[in-house]
Amino acid sequence: MATGDIAVARSVDALRQAVASWRARREPVGLVPTMGAIHDGHLALVRAARAGCERVVASLFVNPKQFAPSEDFTAYPRSEAADLAAFQRAGVDLVFIPDIAAMYPPGFATAIAVGGISEGLDGAFRPGHFAGVATVVAKLLLQCLPDAAYFGEKDYQQLMVVRRLARDLDIPVRIEGVATVREGDGLALSSRNAYLTPAERRIAPLLHRVLRDSAAALSRHPDSVAATLERGIAQLRAGGFAVDYLELRAAADLATMPRLSGPARLLAAVHLGRTRLIDNIAVVPD
Ligand code: AMP
Numbered sequence: 001m002a003t004g005d006i007a008v009a010r011s012v013d014a015l016r017q018a019v020a021s022w023r024a025r026r027e028p029v030g031l032v033p034t035m036g037a038i039h040d041g042h043l044a045l046v047r048a049a050r051a052g053c054e055r056v057v058a059s060l061f062v063n064p065k066q067f068a069p070s071e072d073f074t075a076y077p078r079s080e081a082a083d084l085a086a087f088q089r090a091g092v093d094l095v096f097i098p099d100i101a102a103m104y105p106p107g108f109a110t111a112i113a114v115g116g117i118s119e120g121l122d123g124a125f126r127p128g129h130f131a132g133v134a135t136v137v138a139k140l141l142l143q144c145l146p147d148a149a150y151f152g153e154k155d156y157q158q159l160m161v162v163r164r165l166a167r168d169l170d171i172p173v174r175i176e177g178v179a180t181v182r183e184g185d186g187l188a189l190s191s192r193n194a195y196l197t198p199a200e201r202r203i204a205p206l207l208h209r210v211l212r213d214s215a216a217a218l219s220r221h222p223d224s225v226a227a228t229l230e231r232g233i234a235q236l237r238a239g240g241f242a243v244d245y246l247e248l249r250a251a252a253d254l255a256t257m258p259r260l261s262g263p264a265r266l267l268a269a270v271h272l273g274r275t276r277l278i279d280n281i282a283v284v285p286d
Contacts, residue, residue, distance in 0.1 A: 006088040008095050012143045015096045019057065019144055022093075027054035031146035031173075033137060036060045037077040037191035038086040041181040045150040046090040048178045052148055058087050059096040059140055061103060065111075066132030077194050096144065103139065112138050114161045114168070117254055121157050121267055122278065125244045133158055134165050141171050148174040154181075154188050156265055156280045160254055180279070182208065188279045195275040204277065206239040207270055210246075211281040215266050218248065219286045222260035232268075241270035248283065260285050 009015040019029055030049030034042050042058075049056040060083055067073035080097070087095050111131050118130035141149060149166075151159045163175045181189050186208035187201075196204055214232040217224060225248050232246050249256060251263040260283060267280040 006084050006092065006095060008084070008097055010097050010099065011102060012098070015057070015094070015143055016145075018094050019055075019146070022055045023145075028147040029053055029055045029057060029144070031140065031144045031149040032056065032058040032092075033140050033149065033151070034058060034060060034083075035062045035076065035191065036083050037079055037194065038083040039181075039189045039191065041152055041154060041189035043086065043090045044181045045152060045178050046087065046092055048176060049148070049150050050091050052176065053146075055093045056091065057094045057096055057144055057146065058092045059098075059144075061096075061098055061136065061140075063103075063132060063136040064100060065104070065135055066129050068126060068128060071126075072192075072195075075195075077191055096140075103136070111135050112165065112169075114164050117157070117160050117164050121245060121247060121249070121254070122269060123157070125269060130158070130161050134161055137162050138165060138169065138171070141166065141173055146173055148176050150176050150178055152181075153177050153179055153280070154190070155278070156267060157254060186212070188277075190277065192275055192277065195273075197273065200272045200275065203240050204272060207236065207241065207268060207277055207279050208281075210235050210239075211266055211268060211279055214246070215281050215283040218260050218264075218266070218283050222285050225257065225259055236268070236270055241272055244269035244271070244276075251282065 022029055030053030032045045032049050062076050064073050112134040113131045114134045123130050151162055159177050166173055166175050185205040187205045210232050214228050217228045229246050233243050236243050246268045248264050248266050251265045257264050264283040265280050266283050269278045
């Protein structure tokens with residue numbers, strides 16, 4: 001079970017045994033789901049989990065169901081040994097590493113579709129993605145039965161999908177959102193940043209700059225949504241990005257927002273060479 005000094009569970013039974021022993025001692029358990037290639041954004045979730053719970057489980061699973069056939073499932077960075085070391089340094093108690101057959105045994109036939117919030121934005125550009133996310137997150141929550149589970153605001157729509165899923169299926173877990181961790185130049189940390197060439201890496205922070213400048217303009221001019229988004233898209237294109245979307249949505253439920261009439265989120269997805277980047281930022285009226 002142990003790899004180095006950190007405990008690893010590769011089966012659902014082993015995970016449940018560990019969690020049950022903590023639960024018997026009334027030690028609250030926090031779950032941090034990840035796909036690995038651990039960076040400081042993931043570790044911010046671990047820190048939040050440690051602050052909120054006595055015990056922390058992190059999961060490492062590159063979920064094939066959330067990748068479309070054209071996407072980067074095979075190429076997705078995998079670095080189990082380094083990930084285990086990072087989790088150990090961060091104080092994770094147990095790492096759950098199921099293989100694909102443990103997660104989706106032959107005959108697996110269930111999919112969870114979260115309506116409404118999964119449509120539009122990334123849902124429109126990555127068909128099936130959020131059903132894959134919802135299915136694996138529901139499984140992880142039911143396998144682990146944590147008191148709280150931690151997700152990054154970096155994937156804001158995903159966080160909203162997971163909140164909806166837990167509420168709709170009465171899964172007794174607190175879903176906690178954690179602020180996005182960024183590089184010094186504003187680029188949101190992401191496992192996919194490893195795909196960027198040095199030239200692309202120099203361009204990439206423009207995404208956050210455009211989000212930040214557009215958010216400031218929207219706060220000052222709540223009626224300027226269409227014009228501000230058009231300008232933002234033009235700036236992204238001029239910088240070298242292909243733009244999937246730049247959209248303003250209500251922060252609470254991702255409803256469309258023709259004018260800035262309350263707490264909102266500005267969300268973007270772009271391509272830079274072969275790398276797809278997403279980011280988002282809070283927008284509030286002045
Ligand atoms: P991933 O391994 O990319 O599936 O991400 C696992 C979790 O880490 C998700 O809840 C992400 O939203 C979160 N995450 C990824 N990057 C960041 C970041 N830069 N800041 C905060 N959380 C992040």
